[in-house]
Amino acid sequence: MFKKKNLKAWLYLTPALLFLAVFMIYPLLDVVVYSFEEGYNSASQSYSGVGGFNFSYVLRDPYFLQALKNTFVIVLITVPVSTGLALLVALGLNSIGPLKKMFQTIYFLPYVTNTLAVGLVFMILFKKTAYSEGLVNLLLKLFGSPGVDFIDGPWWAKILVVCIYTVWIVMPFKVLILTSALASVDETYYKAARVDGTSKPRIFFRITLPMISPMLFYLIITGFIGAFKAYSDEVALFGTDLNAAGMNTIVGYVYDMLYGDSGGYPSFAAAAALILFAIVFTITCINLLVSRKHVYY
Amino acid sequence: MKIVLEHLTKIFKNLDKRIKEPVIAVSDFTFEIPDGSLIGLLGPSGCGKSTTLNLISGLEEPTEGRIYFGDKDVTDLPPEKRGVGLVFQNYALYPHMTVLENIMFPLGNLRGEDRLTKEEMRDRAVHAAELVQIEGLLERRPAEMSGGQQQRVAIARALVKSPEVLLLDEPLSNLDARLRLQTREEIRRIQRATGITTIFVTHDQEEAMSISDLIVVMKDGAVHQIAKPQDVYDDPVNLFVAKFLGTPQINVFSGEIRDGKLMIGPEAVFAVSGAEDRPVTVAVRPEGFLPAADGALSCELKRVEVMGRDTSVVFSHPALDAVQGRAIVDASLTRDLEPGAVRFSLRPEKTHLFDAESGERIRCRLTRKEEEHV
Numbered sequence: 043m044f045k046k047k048n049l050k051a052w053l054y055l056t057p058a059l060l061f062l063a064v065f066m067i068y069p070l071l072d073v074v075v076y077s078f079e080e081g082y083n084s085a086s087q088s089y090s091g092v093g094g095f096n097f098s099y100v101l102r103d104p105y106f107l108q109a110l111k112n113t114f115v116i117v118l119i120t121v122p123v124s125t126g127l128a129l130l131v132a133l134g135l136n137s138i139g140p141l142k143k144m145f146q147t148i149y150f151l152p153y154v155t156n157t158l159a160v161g162l163v164f165m166i167l168f169k170k171t172a173y174s175e176g177l178v179n180l181l182l183k184l185f186g187s188p189g190v191d192f193i194d195g196p197w198w199a200k201i202l203v204v205c206i207y208t209v210w211i212v213m214p215f216k217v218l219i220l221t222s223a224l225a226s227v228d229e230t231y232y233k234a235a236r237v238d239g240t241s242k243p244r245i246f247f248r249i250t251l252p253m254i255s256p257m258l259f260y261l262i263i264t265g266f267i268g269a270f271k272a273y274s275d276e277v278a279l280f281g282t283d284l285n286a287a288g289m290n291t292i293v294g295y296v297y298d299m300l301y302g303d304s305g306g307y308p309s310f311a312a313a314a315a316l317i318l319f320a321i322v323f324t325i326t327c328i329n330l331l332v333s334r335k336h337v338y339y
Numbered sequence: 340m341k342i343v344l345e346h347l348t349k350i351f352k353n354l355d356k357r358i359k360e361p362v363i364a365v366s367d368f369t370f371e372i373p374d375g376s377l378i379g380l381l382g383p384s385g386c387g388k389s390t391t392l393n394l395i396s397g398l399e400e401p402t403e404g405r406i407y408f409g410d411k412d413v414t415d416l417p418p419e420k421r422g423v424g425l426v427f428q429n430y431a432l433y434p435h436m437t438v439l440e441n442i443m444f445p446l447g448n449l450r451g452e453d454r455l456t457k458e459e460m461r462d463r464a465v466h467a468a469e470l471v472q473i474e475g476l477l478e479r480r481p482a483e484m485s486g487g488q489q490q491r492v493a494i495a496r497a498l499v500k501s502p503e504v505l506l507l508d509e510p511l512s513n514l515d516a517r518l519r520l521q522t523r524e525e526i527r528r529i530q531r532a533t534g535i536t537t538i539f540v541t542h543d544q545e546e547a548m549s550i551s552d553l554i555v556v557m558k559d560g561a562v563h564q565i566a567k568p569q570d571v572y573d574d575p576v577n578l579f580v581a582k583f584l585g586t587p588q589i590n591v592f593s594g595e596i597r598d599g600k601l602m603i604g605p606e607a608v609f610a611v612s613g614a615e616d617r618p619v620t621v622a623v624r625p626e627g628f629l630p631a632a633d634g635a636l637s638c639e640l641k642r643v644e645v646m647g648r649d650t651s652v653v654f655s656h657p658a659l660d661a662v663q664g665r666a667i668v669d670a671s672l673t674r675d676l677e678p679g680a681v682r683f684s685l686r687p688e689k690t691h692l693f694d695a696e697s698g699e700r701i702r703c704r705l706t707r708k709e710e711e712h713v
C-alpha cells in the first residue's frame with residue numbers, strides 16, 4: 043500500500059495534519075466530551091455525571107429558543123435575498139457596456155469598508171435618539187407612517203434591520219463571484235441561442251443559469267453556513283447584550299454561555315455548539331443532495 | 340435558396356482603444372451564391388471570414404450593403420427570422436445538455452402555429468441525428484464525445500430546423516488530420532443529401548479546394564477571387580491568391596520582361612507576347628518544373644525528397660524570394676540528379692506573371708524558346 047511516493051506525500055502533509063489535529067480535531071472532541079458532562083464546575087474542573095441533561099437544558103432555555111428562531115429567520119431571509127439580489131446586480135453589471143468597471147468597483151466597496159463604519163451608517167439610518175429620528179423614520183413619516191424604533195423597538199423591526207445589514211455585508215462578495223461567473227460563460231453559446239431565436243427568459247433559465255450553477259451553489263452553501271454562524275453583525279447593531287435585545291443568535295448564545303454575564307457554563311455552550319453543528323451539517327447535506335440534481339459541473 | 344450579397348461592408352471600431360482607425364472587416368463584398376451550392380470562404384485568419392458569416396446569419400449588422408435570400412431582402416431581419424443554421428468553430432454545444440437535448444433546443448423556441456409537441460421535437464431531432472449518423476449517441480453529453488462527434492452534433496443542431504442556409508465557421512479546424520479528412524467528406528455528403536445552400540469558412544486551402552463548388556478567396560476584408568477550385572489554382576488573379584493556394588507553395592522569382600523575353604536573372608526562360616517590357620514577379624507551380632539538360636533555368640539542387648510516385652526537388656536560386664524552392668517531379672526523371680547545378684525547363688501553363696509592385700496578374704502568352712524555333 044505505502045509506496046515510496048505515498049510516503050513522501052504524507053510527509054509533506056504532516057505539518058498541516060499536526061496543526062489540524064491540535065487546533066481542530068482535539069478541540070472538537072473536547073466539545074463533545076464537555077457536552078455530556080453534567081454539572082460541570084469550571085472552578086474545580088469537576089462534574090457530577092454523564093448524560094444528555096445539557097442538551098435538554100439548552101433546548102428548553104427560552105434564550106436559546108429565541109436565538110434559534112432569530113438564526114433561522116436570518117438564514118432563511120438573507121441567503122435567498124442576498125444571492126438573488128447579487129444575481130440581479132451581476133446580470134445588470136454584465137449587460138452594461140461602458141461604465142461596467144466603475145459600477146463593479148462601486149458594488150464591491152462595501153466589502154472593503156470597515157464593518158464598524160457600516161454599523162455607524164446603519165445607526166444614522168435607523169437609530170432613534172433624543173436628537174434625531176433616524177433617516178428611515180424621517181422618510182416613513184413623510185409617507186404618513188408613525189415610524190418605528192428599529193434598534194430598541196419591536197422584534198420584527200429589529201430583525202428587519204439585521205437582515206438588511208447582513209444582506210448589505212455579504213452581497214459584494216457574491217456580486218463579485220457571480221459577475222466573473224457570468225463573464226466566463228462563452229459568448230458563442232449566446233450567439234448560437236440567438237440564431238435559434240431563443241427568448242431572453244429561456245436563455246437565462248436553460249443556458250446562463252446552468253452554466254453558472256456551480257458558482258451559485260457554492261455561494262448558497264457558504265451563504266447558509268455563514269448565516270448560521272451570524273453573531274458579529276448583531277453585536278455591531280445591538281451591542282453585546284443580545285439576550286436583552288432579544289436579538290441573540292446561536293453563536294451568540296454559545297459565547298454568552300462561555301464568557302457573558304450568564305457565563306461559566308462550558309457544558310451548555312458545548313451542547314448548543316453541537317446542536318448548531320448538527321443543523322449546519324444537515325442543511326449542507328440537503329444542499330449537496332439537491333445540487334446533484336441541479337448543478338452541472 | 341440563392342444568396343445575394345450586394346456591396347456588403349462591415350466596419351468595426353478598433354478593439355484596441357488606443358487605435359482610432361476603424362477596422363474594415365469586410366469591404367464591398369458582392370456575390371451571388373447559386374442555390375444548393377457549397378461555397379468555401381478561404382483566407383488567412385483575420386481577413387473577415389467569420390464577420391461575413393455573421394453578417395449573413397444576422398448576428399452582425401452590415402455597415403453598408405444588402406443581403407438577399409432568394410428575392411427577399413433579409414438585411415434588416417434578426418437571425419431567427421432568416422432561417423439559417425450556424426455551426427461555430429468551437430461547436431458551442433451546451434455542455435449541460437445531452438446530445439438529444441442539444442439538437443432539440445432550437446425546436447423548443449418555435450412558438451405559435453409552428454409549436455411542436457415533445458414527440459414531434461424528438462422525431463425531428465432523431466431524424467437530424469440520423470442524417471449525421473450519431474443516432475447512437477443521443478444520451479451522451481458533449482464532454483463524453485470526440486471532436487468529430489461533437490462536430491456532427493453541432494451540424495445536426497444547425498440542421499434540425501430545416502434551415503435554407505447552412506453556415507459553418509471553420510468546422511474542421513479543431514479536428515486532427517485524419518478526422519478532418521473524414522469530416523469534410525461528411526460535410527459534402529450532408530450538403531448533397533439536403534441540397535441546402537452552404538457556406539463554409541476555412542483558412543486551409545486544401546480543405547476549401549477539396550469540397551467546394553466555388554471558392555471565395557479573401558484577404559484583409561476584400562474579396563480577391565471567386566471561382567471554381569481548379570480555376571483559382573490554375574488561373575489566380577494576383578500574387579496573393581497564387582501564393583495562398585497550393586501545397587507546396589508556388590515558387591516566386593523576381594524577373595523582368597526585356598525585349599519580349601522573360602528574364603529570370605541572366606537567363607531568358609520564355610518568349611513573351613502581349614506584355615510590354617517591365618519588371619515582373621514570376622510564380623511557378625512546383626509541378627511546372629521539368630529537369631532537362633537544355634532547360635532554360637539553372638538552379639542549385641540541394642536535395643531530392645522521395646514521396647513515392649513523385650519526388651520533391653529542393654533547389655535554390657538567387658532570384659527566388661525564399662531560401663529554397665520546391666519542384667514536384669515524376670520520380671523517373673530525378674533518378675540521376677545529384678546535388679549541384681541543375682537545369683529546369685518551365686511549363687508555360689504553370690507559370691504566372693504578376694506586376695512587381697501591385698502583384699496583379701499580367702495576362703500574356705508565354706512560349707518556350709525551343710518551341711519558337713520549331
Ligand SMILES: Nc1ncnc2c1ncn2[C@@H]1O[C@H](COP(=O)(O)OP(=O)(O)O)[C@@H](O)[C@H]1O
Pocket residue numbers: 351352353354362363364382383384385386387388389390391
Ligand atoms: N466585434 C468586433 N469588434 C472589432 N473588431 C472586430 C470584431 N470582430 C472582428 N473584428 C476584426 O475584424 C477583422 C476580421 O475578423 P474575423 O471576421 O473574425 O476574421 P476571420 O474569421 O477571417 O479570422 C479582424 O481584424 C478582427 O480583429
Ligand SMILES: [Mg+2]
Pocket residue numbers: 385388389390508509
Ligand atoms: Mg474566424
